[in-house]
Amino acid sequence: MLGHATAVLRPSGHPDRGETDLDEAIACEQEALQLLTSGDPCYEEYRRCLIAYLQIKTRSQVTTLPSNSSPAANFDIKQVIRDVAFEKLKAIPPRLLHTVTGFLCNRDAQISHFMHSQEYDQLLSSCATCDPSQQMKLIRAEVSKYFRFVTLSHRWGEGEPLLRDIEDKNVYSMSAKDGLGKLQAFCAVACEQGYLWAWSDTCCIDKGSSAELQEAIGSMFAWYRRSALAIVYLSDVPNTGSFGSSEWFRRGWTLQELLAPRRILFYTRNWSLYKNRTSSNHKADAAMLEELEGATGIESRFLTNFSxxxxxxxxxxxxxxxxxxxxxxxxxxxxxxxxxxxxxxxxxxxxxxxxxxxxxxxxxxxxxxxxxxx
Known part of the structure; x- marks a missing residue:
């Protein structure tokens, strides 16, 4: 493409390079992307080039933009933030529960929440005043922080809500019976812990789609590993009981749900922290690790640092x-x-x-x- 060649031959800082060259390069990359599909081998290359050109243009603008710059002047940085957000979302579950509103959100809804959030406005403001060389680091850090999510590990019981049961509904407004009550409590605990997003295997997967189910099973370990926190709900352990006899330790799927998360908290039947252990990570609690070793037969080195x-x-x-x-x-x-x-x-x-x-x-x-x- 002419714009691509121009930008390569006259990189940023070249004395013969003007704003027109950069605008032409951006226009050419955009035109190429419109002609290609996402499956085309060249698509990702053109998309990366477009993002790079937008970043170059943004850096040159940010150095002269006041913090109250107009929406039009902020267009490029907004696109960069949006692209970073979409890249982040590719690595986490496609459906998440918003712990504040109680609604299940797909990726478009997750992006919408972000773009209308106070965190997004603060990020725009910070990008307008920070060192241009630190912009991408700042954007990635803030996007990652916003989309931290909590996973639920539990034993399935009666009346577990499926995807179709909660779509377009506020889970907090639904009957707190059986599995729905558990889901509501899980979301509330995640929210109390300071997280906006939560994931449960009961209702965040379309089990009617074999392709989605295949993808979810293949991604499950990675999702638990990437979660900021895994909450283990032991429905058969009373507040004063010991978890060694819990059925949770006898189920197949819960093995990876124990090994994958870096941070984990165990909750008893009434949603109290197990033995009132208030550490932020039960895998970092020596007494808890000793109990876990006894209940699972797995050495603590695997429990805390499993690969x-x-x-x-x-x-x-x-x-x-x-x-x-x-x-x-x-x-x-x-x-x-x-x-x-x-x-x-x-x-x-x-x-x-x-x-x-x-x-x-x-x-x-x-x-x-x-x-x-x-």
């Missing part, structure tokens, strides 16, 4: 050996994230077939045939 992959493959299979899942094949699927492998989800196959596919992949990558004796 998905093939190391200690036999141990990982042993951790799962006493756990159960409602659907037999899920015992294999629930380990995909633990081993960091990606295989098709084939609901309807036998547990033996699913485990067979898992073991073949693990042996193929690790070379450890001793896992067959797990």
């Amino acid at each position: 998905p992959g093939m190391n200690d493959a036999r141990s990982r299979l042993q951790w799962a050996s006493l756990r159960r899942t409602t659907r037999p094949e899920d015992i294999a699927y629930s380990l995909f994230g633990v081993f960091n492998i990606h295989l098709p989800i084939l609901y309807g196959e036998s547990a033996e077939n699913a485990l067979g596919r898992l073991l073949v992949e693990v042996i193929g990558q690790s070379g450890d045939i001793s896992i067959l004796d797990w």
Whole structure:
């Protein structure tokens, strides 16, 4: 493209480069993007170039813009912020509950909340006055902070709300019965902890879409790892009880939900912190770690610093050996994230077939045939 070549041949700071060159480069990149689809091999290259040119133009403007600059003058920086926000959202669940309003939001709604927030206005103001070389660092930090989210780990019970049950509804206004009551309490606790966004596997996945379900299962470990906090709800543990006998420790999916998060808090039946331990992270509590080791048979070094992959493959299979899942094949699927492998989800196959596919992949990558004796 002519604009692309012009910008490359006359980079920012070149004595022969004027504002017209940069505007032409931006226009050419925009025109190219309109002609391409997101699946085109060249699409990402043109998009990155466009963002880079917009950043160059923004930096040159910010040095002379007053903090009360007009909306038109702020157009470029707004686009950069929006692009950074969309990139951030690609790495987190596509649907999240807004803990203040109680509504389930897709990515467009999440972006809309951000663009109308006080945090967004403050970011615009900060970008107009900060050192241009620090703008992208500031934008990424503030966007990441805004979209921090909390995950729920729990044992499914009666009346769990599904996606269709809460779409376009305020969960706080719905009947607090069974699973809905749990969802309301979870969102309220997440909000009290200072987070705007929350995710539950009951209602934030369209289980009627096989493609979305496949993506969600493949991304589950990463979502729990990237969450700012995982809240574990132990519905069968009274406030004064011990969690060692909880069914939560016997379920297949909760293994990765224990290992993946860097920060975790356990709550009892009435939504009190387990044994009133008020530390910000129960994985950093020595007494809690000792109890967790006893309940799971997993060494504390794995509980606090777990890396998905093939190391200690036999141990990982042993951790799962006493756990159960409602659907037999899920015992294999629930380990995909633990081993960091990606295989098709084939609901309807036998547990033996699913485990067979898992073991073949693990042996193929690790070379450890001793896992067959797990």
